[in-house]
Amino acid sequence: MSRSLKKGPYIDEKLIAKVSALKPGDSTIIKTWARHSTITPEMVGFTFGVHNGKTHISVYVKEDMVGHKLGEFSPTRKFIGHGGKKVK
Numbered sequence: 540m541s542r543s544l545k546k547g548p549y550i551d552e553k554l555i556a557k558v559s560a561l562k563p564g565d566s567t568i569i570k571t572w573a574r575h576s577t578i579t580p581e582m583v584g585f586t587f588g589v590h591n592g593k594t595h596i597s598v599y600v601k602e603d604m605v606g607h608k609l610g611e612f613s614p615t616r617k618f619i620g621h622g623g624k625k626v627k
Contacts, residue, residue: 548577548606558582570595574610589613 542549551573561567563584570588583602588595589609596613604612 548579549575550579551576555579555581558585561585568595568597571609574608574613576609578604578607578609580605591615 551571554569554571554573554576557569557571558581561569566586568586568588570590572590574589578600580602582600583605585600587598587600587609589598589612590596591613592615598609598612
């Protein structure tokens, strides 16, 4: 279920403060644990280190990503494969 239109998109306040402190096109990686934050147009062009529960995965934000959540681009599970023995 999506968030109500009356409330608007959720954006972490600390994350927006970090983005506004940097210049556009800066190569600094902004580390964040706020996977549920919505990507806004102000975030385009920055690289975020999104935490997946173990490490920070680098996510470069493009215009196509606006409106999505940061956590969508940082998978939390690693698929190993089905079955026990490899088929030869």
